[in-house]
Amino acid sequence: MIRRIDRIATELPPPSEPDPAGAAAVQELMGGRFGEMSTFLNYTFQSFNFRNRQGARPFYDLVANIAAEEFGHVELVAAAINTMLTGATPTANGRTRAPKASLAPLKGVGNPHHFLAGGQGALPQNSQGRPWNGDYIFSSGDLVEDLTHNFFLETGARNNKLKVWEMVEHPAARALTGYLLVRGGVHQVAYARAIERLTGADLMKLFPTPRIPTEKIPECKPHIQRGDHLRLYRFSPKDYLELSAVFNGPHPETGEDLVVVDEAPEGVPAHDLPSQPAVFAPDYAPEEIAEIAEKLRVKAGLSKSPTGEVANGRSPATKSRASKARATARKKTPAKR
Amino acid sequence: MIRRIDRIATELPPPSEPDPAGAAAVQELMGGRFGEMSTFLNYTFQSFNFRNRQGARPFYDLVANIAAEEFGHVELVAAAINTMLTGATPTANGRTRAPKASLAPLKGVGNPHHFLAGGQGALPQNSQGRPWNGDYIFSSGDLVEDLTHNFFLETGARNNKLKVWEMVEHPAARALTGYLLVRGGVHQVAYARAIERLTGADLMKLFPTPRIPTEKIPECKPHIQRGDHLRLYRFSPKDYLELSAVFNGPHPETGEDLVVVDEAPEGVPAHDLPSQPAVFAPDYAPEEIAEIAEKLRVKAGLSKSPTGEVANGRSPATKSRASKARATARKKTPAKR
Amino acid sequence: MIRRIDRIATELPPPSEPDPAGAAAVQELMGGRFGEMSTFLNYTFQSFNFRNRQGARPFYDLVANIAAEEFGHVELVAAAINTMLTGATPTANGRTRAPKASLAPLKGVGNPHHFLAGGQGALPQNSQGRPWNGDYIFSSGDLVEDLTHNFFLETGARNNKLKVWEMVEHPAARALTGYLLVRGGVHQVAYARAIERLTGADLMKLFPTPRIPTEKIPECKPHIQRGDHLRLYRFSPKDYLELSAVFNGPHPETGEDLVVVDEAPEGVPAHDLPSQPAVFAPDYAPEEIAEIAEKLRVKAGLSKSPTGEVANGRSPATKSRASKARATARKKTPAKR
Amino acid sequence: MIRRIDRIATELPPPSEPDPAGAAAVQELMGGRFGEMSTFLNYTFQSFNFRNRQGARPFYDLVANIAAEEFGHVELVAAAINTMLTGATPTANGRTRAPKASLAPLKGVGNPHHFLAGGQGALPQNSQGRPWNGDYIFSSGDLVEDLTHNFFLETGARNNKLKVWEMVEHPAARALTGYLLVRGGVHQVAYARAIERLTGADLMKLFPTPRIPTEKIPECKPHIQRGDHLRLYRFSPKDYLELSAVFNGPHPETGEDLVVVDEAPEGVPAHDLPSQPAVFAPDYAPEEIAEIAEKLRVKAGLSKSPTGEVANGRSPATKSRASKARATARKKTPAKR
Amino acid sequence: MIRRIDRIATELPPPSEPDPAGAAAVQELMGGRFGEMSTFLNYTFQSFNFRNRQGARPFYDLVANIAAEEFGHVELVAAAINTMLTGATPTANGRTRAPKASLAPLKGVGNPHHFLAGGQGALPQNSQGRPWNGDYIFSSGDLVEDLTHNFFLETGARNNKLKVWEMVEHPAARALTGYLLVRGGVHQVAYARAIERLTGADLMKLFPTPRIPTEKIPECKPHIQRGDHLRLYRFSPKDYLELSAVFNGPHPETGEDLVVVDEAPEGVPAHDLPSQPAVFAPDYAPEEIAEIAEKLRVKAGLSKSPTGEVANGRSPATKSRASKARATARKKTPAKR
C-alpha cells in the first residue's frame, strides 16, 4: 500500500514559453522503454513478486523502496510536460475559447494526442506517440537477473535523459533531466552494489555510462552539491529498514560515502497549472466548476477556500484555513479499521 | 510522491493447492483493460494532468486519493496470483531443483509466462497473456468526461471481478474478488456522486451494474458488515482534505450514509511466499542468498535476523529485534533534505 | 452509406452442444489476418479511397459491391461463434445465476475473453485472442496491386476456412465454413478475373488454392448445387451496375458461366439466442428488461409484442402484429430529408 | 446483411488547397479510440452479440440501427481525408508523373503512410499513425453496461470532433466535423435515453459534454436548422421498427421533441476524386484503365459511358444512360435466391 | 552480406511422437523477448549501426560475428519446432487428407496458429502466440551500453532455455536446449569479457546466471566434452579477424582457456521433414509437386533426382548425382560481377 503526498520531488519552473515539440520529446522519459513508467513499474512488480523476502530482506527492501521513489519521478515527468504544454493554446478565456481555431497553430506540431486526445497533458506514450506496454517489465524472480536488468535499465535511462537534455532546452525539461540524472545515478549505483554484494562482480567500473561525467551537466550540479547523488532515501514511515546493508561504500565517481537517509524528502508543492479551455481542461467554462466546488465545500462544513497547497498559492491565511479544514475533516471521521 | 507501507490491503489466505489456470484467469484483474493497473494508472495520470486544481479541489482530491488506494489493489491482485502459483513447481529444494523436468506438468497449463518468463509471479498482462498498455488510459483533462470514464471503468471492472469470482474458486481468488468488489463499489459510487455534484445527473440509479446485489457474494459480506462499502479512506497523512465535499449522502444500494475516513486502513502483513527454485525464484539455491543477507546486515550494524514484518513471521522476539534494527537504522541517518 | 437488413446470409443450426474451444478456433475467421473483418474492411477502405471511379467504374463497382457482401460474412461468423458459446454456462435462470461458480468449468478452456470480457459473444480477435488491427488493411490505391492483394487475401482466407473446417466439427462451424468457402471462392474468382481483364494474366490457373476441390467439402455441396459458386450478387438497390463488365466467362473449376445476379440474396432470420445470465447477457435478470421493453412499446403506440423476425420466432400472429407496428411507426415519421 | 448505397451522408466541398497535415489530424476521427471505426464496429459487434433480442427488442433495434448509420460516418471521414489529400502531388499527368521527385515536398509532412503506403487515401489509423485495433471494441453483452459504454464513447468522440474542428480549418474538415457533431449528438442522446428507460438515471443532465453548446459551431448550424439534431433515421427498409419506444421525449439542449424518421436520408453523390499518378492511384497511367473499362462495358452489353452517379458528374444524358444500363443489367439476372 | 549453407548447427533427432503443446512452449526461444530472433537481430542491427568500426574493430568484429552464429540458432529452433509438430496430423496421404476432421484432435492444444495459419511450422511468435517485434532490439550505438544489454540479453536467454528444458521433454527440445545453453554461454562470456576489456568491470563473477552449473544439464555435457563451451567460431571466410583481441583468458566456470576457432563449424544436414497434407504443407497432393520438380530439373539440364543433402537422404549415389548437377550448374554461369 501507499500513502500519497501532494508534492513533487523537486522544484520545476512555472510555465513560460510553451514548447509542444519539446514536450513530445520529453515523453520518451515518461512512456519510453527506459522511461520512468518503466523504472517505477519494473521495481514495483519485482517487489510484488519477490519470493522469500525474509531470506533476502536487504535486497527486497532495496527494490521495493526504490520503486516508491520512482512514482515521484513519473509524477515529475508529467509535471514537466504539463508545464511545457501550458499556454500552447490561448488562455484568455472570454475571448479565445471555442469556437475558435485555437488549435490551428498546433497542426503538425509535436504529439497530436497532447491536443486531440488529452487536455494538454502528459501521455503514457514515448516520444513517437506509442503507448507504454507491459512488455517493458522484466520480473524473472531470479534476484541476480532482476538486478542485472535493473542496472541495464538505469543505464539506458541515463542515455535517454542525457539526450533529452541535449535536445530540449525548455527550463522545465532541463530542471527535470538535471534532477533525474542525479537520482537515477543513485539507483544505478544501488543496483550495481547489490550485484556486487551477491556475486562480487565490480560493476562500479562501468560508471558513468554513457561516459560523460554527471557533474558536467549544469542542472545536475545543485543536486550534487547538496549531496543528493550519495543519498538513498527511505520512502516509508516504518518499513524497508535494511537498505544500508546493501547501499554503502564509496560512490564510484566521487569516492564519497554512500548514505541511507531514514526519511523521504519533503518535496515541494507543485504549480497549479492554469486551465486550458481550448481543450476543455478542466472545462469549457472552468469558472463554473470553481463555483460548484466552493458550494460543496461550504455545504460539507469545510472551508470556503480550497485547502490544497500549491506553489503558486495564496497567503499564509490560506494555510491556516487549510489547517482548520483539516481539523474539521478529522472530526468527521467516524470509524477506523 | 508516495510513501510505501509494506502491508497489503486485506488478508489473503496462505498458499494452498496451486491453481495455475486460475492464476491465468485472475490476470484479467491485473493487466486487463478494466484491471487494477488501469484503475490505478488512469486516476494517477488524471491527477497528474489535473489543471486548475485549486478551482476544482474537491474533485482533484477525490481522483488523486482514489488513485492512491488503487496501488494497493494492484498489489493485492499480484499477491493473490503469486499465492495461487506457489507450489505449482516442487519446493522441496534438495531433491527437486533443476535439472529435473520440474515444469513438465505445467506444459499447456495456464499462462506460459508465469513459468517461462517469470518466477511464478504476477505479470502485467491480461487473461490472454497480452500486455497492459497505455491505450487503456483516458485522461482528457475535461473533468466531466474523465469522471464519466471513471464511472464506466469501474462498471467494467465490476463485471470482470464478478466473472472471475464465478470462474475461479481458489480461496485467494475469492478473498481477492470479494474485497475488490466492495472497494471498487465505493469508487463507483464516488465517481457517480462527483458527476451528480457537477451536473445533477443521477447516476446512482445505475446501481448495481451488473445488477447482481453485492451482498449476494459471500466473500463481500464481511467487508459490508464492517461498513467498508460506505467508507472512502484518505490515503495521505496531510493532503486531499476535501473528499467529504463530494463523497457524502446515502449509498445507492443500502441507503446508509457514505463516510470519509481520515486515515488509510492499516492493512495486514503479506505472507512471505516461499522460494520456487525450479524457476530460480529468487535463486537456484536461495539459502545462499539468505546467508549473504545475514552477513550484510551484521556488517552494516543491523540485526542479524531480518526485520520485515510478514504474515507467516516468527515470534514476538522477531518483532522486538525489528524495532531495534529500526532504532539503529535511524541513528545512521546523517542528513535530511 | 448502407441500409441494414436484420437477416443473416445463410441458415445456421440452432444452438446445440456448446463448443467453447471450437468457438476460440473459429475466431480466426473473424479477427485473423485473413478473417472476415479483413475482407470486409479491406474492400471497404479500397472503395472509399478509389480515385477516378468513373474512369475505372467496373472495377470500383466490383470492389465496393463485394465489400457489402463481406459485412454479412462478418455477421455470420459472429452468429456461428455465438451459437457455439450458447449453453456453455447454465441457462436455467432461477437456480443457476450468480453467485454460483457458473464459469468454473470454463477455466482454461477456449478464449477467456469469451467469458470474462464478453457475454459469451464473438470478439474482434483471432484464434490466439489477439485483436484485429488496421495493419491488416492494404489500400495502396494502385488498382492492379489492390486486386493482387485481394486475390492473395482470398487465397489465405480459403486456407484458414479449410483448416477451421478440419478442426471444428460443431454443426454451426461446419455450416459456416461450407458457406464461406463457396462465397469466398466467388470473390477469389472475381478478383482473378479483374486482374485478367486489366493485364491479361491468367490467374484462373491458380484454382483451387489450396488444391483441394471445393466440392469435396460436404457442407459446400448444397451451395454449389444451388449455383451459388457462380453468382455475384449485387448488394445495392440502384448502384454498382457494371459488375458484369468484369465478372463473366467460365468458372475455373467447373467451366460453367459466371453470373451477376441483380439483387442481393434475401437471407434468413437469425436465431434469437437465449440469455446467458451467468455472464449478465443481456442482464442478471433478463426478464426485467423484457417487461420494460413491453411497457415502452405500448407507451410509444407500438404493438405489445416484439416486432422483429427471428428464426425461432412465434406464430404468424406475431407477424401481423409486426406489420401493424410498422404501419404505426410510419405514421409517426414527421420529416424526411 | 447490408445493402450499399453509392452516396455519402452529407455534402463535402470539392478538393481545394490540399492539407496533408490536416488530413493526418483528421485520421483521429477515423482510426482513433473514439473515431468512427470505433463507433461503427462497437455498435455492430454489440448488435451481432445481442442475446434475447426479442425480449429487449427496442434496445436491440436502437443499437443495430445506429451501427448502420455509423458506416456512413466512416465513409464520410474517408471522403474528407481523401479530399484534403487530393492535389498534394502534381496531377498534370503528362509532365509530372514519376520519375519525378513528386513527393519531395511531402517529406516530413503529415502521415507518411498517406503517400508511401497508400495512394493519398484514408488509413485505418489515428492521428499518430497507429492502427485501429479490436481492443477499442466493448461488447460485454450486459445491456446497461454496453449502453453506458456507448454513451461514454460518444462523449469522447464529441471531444475529439470539437478539437479537430479547432485544429483543422480546411473546408472539408469543417464540413465533416460540423455534420458529425450534430449526428453524434443524436446518438449520445439516444444512448442516454436508453439508459434512462432501463434504470431511471437522468443522463440528459450531462449535455452537452464538453460543455460548449453545439449551436456555437458554425458548421453545425445548418444541420440544426434542418432539425437533424432531433432525428433518428431508420437505416433499414423493413427492420428495426421499435426505435420510437426508446428515442422520444425532449432534446436535452433545446427541449424540442425527438423524432424517429422512418427512412434513411438519401445522401448525396460523392465527388469522383481525380487520379494521383505520382502515387499510382489508381495507376501510373490511369487513362489506360479507362480505355479498358469502356471496352469491357461494351463487350458486356452495358453502356459505353460509366453509369455511376458522382457529384462532379456529367449532364442528365449520363443519367439516362445509367438508367438504361440498369435496365440491361436487370435483364441479365438469371436467378434469385 | 551473407552466404547461406544448407545445414543446421547441430544434430536434432528425427521426428518421433509429436508434441504440439511442447512446440508452443519452445516458441519462447524463437520469438520471445529473449529468443533467438532477438539475439540474432540485436547483434545484427548493432553491427549495421556500428560507427567508427576501424577504431573499435575488435568489438565490431565480435558483435558482427556472433550475429552470424545466431542466424543458425534461429534456424535450429525452427527445426526443433517443426520436428515436434511433424505427425501431429495424419500423414498417410491417401486416406487422411481433407476433407477429414484431421485437425479435430488439435482443437485447444498448443498454439492454434501452428495449424490454422501455418503448415505445422515455426512461427515468429513467443510461447503466448504474440509476434516478435522490433521493440525487442536495443541498438543505442553506445558500445558499453550495447554490450551491457547483450550480456543481459544472454542472461535472460539462459533463464528461458533452462525453463524450456524443464518443461519440455521431447527429444528435439532437449537436444535444442542442450546445444543452445552451451553456445549461448559462450556469447555471454564473450560480452562479459568485452565489457571487462573496455571498463575493467569483472562480470565473470556473475557466472553462471541462473546459478545452476551448465554441466548439470545432461544434454549440455557432450558439447562441453567436445570443448564447445570454450570456442568462439569465426563465421566468415575472410572477415572478423580480431575476435581474439577480446575473446581470450580463462572460462569463468571451468578456468580453461577460451579459444577462437578460425572456421565456422561444418554443421550437419537437416532432416527433410515429411509433408503434412492435412494442412496443405507443401500441398494437398505433394506428389504432384515432386513430379513437376523432376520435369523442371530435367528440362534445365540438371539431374533427374534432387540434389540437396538431407539427414534422411538416399545412398551415396544421390551424392554423386548431386556433384554432377553442381558441375552442370557451374557451366551455366555466364557472368560474374
Add this chain to the structure above:
Amino acid sequence: MIRRIDRIATELPPPSEPDPAGAAAVQELMGGRFGEMSTFLNYTFQSFNFRNRQGARPFYDLVANIAAEEFGHVELVAAAINTMLTGATPTANGRTRAPKASLAPLKGVGNPHHFLAGGQGALPQNSQGRPWNGDYIFSSGDLVEDLTHNFFLETGARNNKLKVWEMVEHPAARALTGYLLVRGGVHQVAYARAIERLTGADLMKLFPTPRIPTEKIPECKPHIQRGDHLRLYRFSPKDYLELSAVFNGPHPETGEDLVVVDEAPEGVPAHDLPSQPAVFAPDYAPEEIAEIAEKLRVKAGLSKSPTGEVANGRSPATKSRASKARATARKKTPAKR
C-alpha cells in the same frame, strides 16, 4: 547456417549533407510491412518451415537462396539510413560533445528514436516509427500460397521503393532505391515464374507493377546496363543448386534471357561512418576506445592497426597488415569441429 561477409551489396555514396527527415522516410524500406526485414524474414521462415524439400527441391532452393540475398538488402537499407544521419549532430569532438544542446536542431525533425533511442542509427521500424513485427510474416507451408504471397510482397515492396525514390532525393537514398528496384524486380520475376511452373498461370503479364518501366528510374539504369535485372545469384558456396530449374526463360519487360549466376556478387566495402559523440556513438570519447582496441590487438598478437576493410580505408599497407593479422589469427586456431 550462414557465413558473413563484411561487405555491402552495392556502392553507396559517402556521407554528405545529412537528411534526418529523409532517413525517417527510408525506414519504410527497413521495418515497413513491405520493407526488407519482411522480405528477408518471410523467405527465411518459409525456407526453415519447408516440408518435403527433396520433393520440391527447385522451389526450396529458390526461396532459401533469395532469403540469403535479402539479408544484404536489410544491411544496405541500414547503411543508407546511417549515411543520411551522419553529421546531423556536430562531429568536431572537442568542442561539440555534451553538455551542449547538440540535438536541439533535431527537435521535431524526423524519427525521434534516431537520436533519443539510437545513436543516429537505423531502427527496426517503419516510416511512422512503428516497430516491425512477426505478423508481417506469412509462412503457410502451402507452396503455391507462399509463392503467391511472395509475389504480392515484392509488388508492394516495389510500390514503396518507387515512392521513397520520389520523396527522398538524398544521394544515398537514391543509390539504395535504384539498386533495390532492380534486385527486387528479379525476385518478383522469380516468384512469378515459380508460380507459372507449378500452375501454368502467366503472372509475367502483371509486369511491371506499379506500371512505371524500371528503366525510367535513372539510378536503375547502371544496374540494368550491367545485366543485373536478369541475374539470380547463388548465395551459397555449395548449396541451392537447382535454381535454374525455375529461374529461366525471358524477362517479362525486356525479353532477354534470365540467368542463374553460380556465385554471389563480391560486394563492396562499406564506408566506416564516423563517430557521433553527441549521441555517444560509439562513445562520449571514442578515441579512448581506439586506444584500448589497439592495445588489445597487440596483446593478442594481432597487428597494431585495424584489419577490417572499409571503403574509406587506408593505403595498401593497411591491407598487407591485414593479411598478416589473418595469418596470425589462423595459427591460433586450435581446433575445428
